[in-house]
Amino acid sequence: MPIEFRREFEFSRFLNPAKDFEESTFPIEFRIDPLTKDMGIVVEFGQSRSEKPDLSRLASESLERGCPFCPEAIEKVTPKFPLDFCPEGRIKLNKAVVFPNAAPYMSCSALTVFGPQHFIGLTEFTEDMLADAFLASQTYLKRVQEHDPEAKYCYITWNYMPPANSSQIHPHLQVAAGHFPLAYHRNLLEAARKYHSQNGTNYSADLVAEEKRLQERYIATLGNTIWLTSFVPRSAQLDILAIFQERESFLFLTPEDIASFCQGLINTFRYMDDTGFYSFNLCFYSGTIGEDSLWTQARLIQRGSLGPLNISDVGYSTLLLDTKLCLRYPEGICHKLKPYFG
Numbered sequence: 001m002p003i004e005f006r007r008e009f010e011f012s013r014f015l016n017p018a019k020d021f022e023e024s025t026f027p028i029e030f031r032i033d034p035l036t037k038d039m040g041i042v043v044e045f046g047q048s049r050s051e052k053p054d055l056s057r058l059a060s061e062s063l064e065r066g067c068p069f070c071p072e073a074i075e076k077v078t079p080k081f082p083l084d085f086c087p088e089g090r091i092k093l094n095k096a097v098v099f100p101n102a103a104p105y106m107s108c109s110a111l112t113v114f115g116p117q118h119f120i121g122l123t124e125f126t127e128d129m130l131a132d133a134f135l136a137s138q139t140y141l142k143r144v145q146e147h148d149p150e151a152k153y154c155y156i157t158w159n160y161m162p163p164a165n166s167s168q169i170h171p172h173l174q175v176a177a178g179h180f181p182l183a184y185h186r187n188l189l190e191a192a193r194k195y196h197s198q199n200g201t202n203y204s205a206d207l208v209a210e211e212k213r214l215q216e217r218y219i220a221t222l223g224n225t226i227w228l229t230s231f232v233p234r235s236a237q238l239d240i241l242a243i244f245q246e247r248e249s250f251l252f253l254t255p256e257d258i259a260s261f262c263q264g265l266i267n268t269f270r271y272m273d274d275t276g277f278y279s280f281n282l283c284f285y286s287g288t289i290g291e292d293s294l295w296t297q298a299r300l301i302q303r304g305s306l307g308p309l310n311i312s313d314v315g316y317s318t319l320l321l322d323t324k325l326c327l328r329y330p331e332g333i334c335h336k337l338k339p340y341f342g
């Protein structure tokens with residue numbers, strides 16, 4: 001099996017004031033991602049439990065500024081698609097609504113609002129609520145493909161709550177497509193292509209097989225989705241992967257695939273809520289259609305401040321040295337997540 005979960009250890013020595021200045025040795029684990037070669041550092045410092053702020057207060061304060069996604073405003077203040085793209089102006093599926101992003105980051109850029117409810121706590125999301133938003137987003141992206149087949153790099157992302165960079169409390173997805181992949185996605189696609197040419201196999205298939213064999217980070221299989229914790233986490237406290245088997249593009253996910261994914265999300269949300277986590281980023285990454293090198297995967301990372309001073313969860317190592325610092329072992333998190341997946 002060509003997949004290698006590479007770990008390297010370094011040790012830091014110091015005279016420890018907590019032990020009357022006896023010499024202590026502190027282990028530091030460096031990890032290298034088997035595909036992208038991203039580097040991460042995993043260390044556990046015995047941190048305190050995360051505390052959720054008063055979210056109902058945050059929700060009511062956010063309403064005082066006015067919310068463009070609430071039912072009384074959404075039809076009046078959100079943009080509509082050009083007539084040649086979408087004669088009805090906005091794409092709707094049950095309570096989910098898709099409309100153009102007024103602050104676009106890519107040539108095709110939309111937002112999907114989950115429904116009329118201004119604040120939805122992590123444990124209040126239902127499978128239908130989630131599925132409608134993802135399926136409505138997929139409908140938008142399929143329409144983009146019909147109008148601009150070259151805009152083949154598509155993104156479905158979710159910033160949930162302010163620590164994850166969400167400017168609106170009202171839950172919504174960012175949905176976008178462009179003519180070239182964004183940087184990390186480009187790395188994934190190129191590395192998977194190289195892996196396929198060297199090994200003749202699909203990286204995602206090999207990863208799933210190896211993680212199932214090792215049973216260290218494999219959480220569960222739900223329908224067609226495989227749930228893992230990431231070997232090199234991109235977040236300090238939680239990084240989960242959902243892999244859609246045999247699906248090269250988000251566009252190919254079936255309603256059953258989406259339903260399985262939403263079930264896994266609900267399980268993850270229950271774990272997060274019990275752990276004091278209340279904010280996350282989510283991104284779907286598609287493979288390259290016809291290449292059989294990478295299956296579609298979704299990645300969820302926890303966001304939130306750390307410690308009594310509420311310091312940011314990212315610092316110089318992540319932002320300036322591209323080395324992710326993780327404060328909890330993915331293998332331990334996997335063990336804690338398993339009961340939530342039955």
Ligand SMILES: [Zn+2]
Binds near residue numbers: 117118
């Ligand atoms: Zn609202």
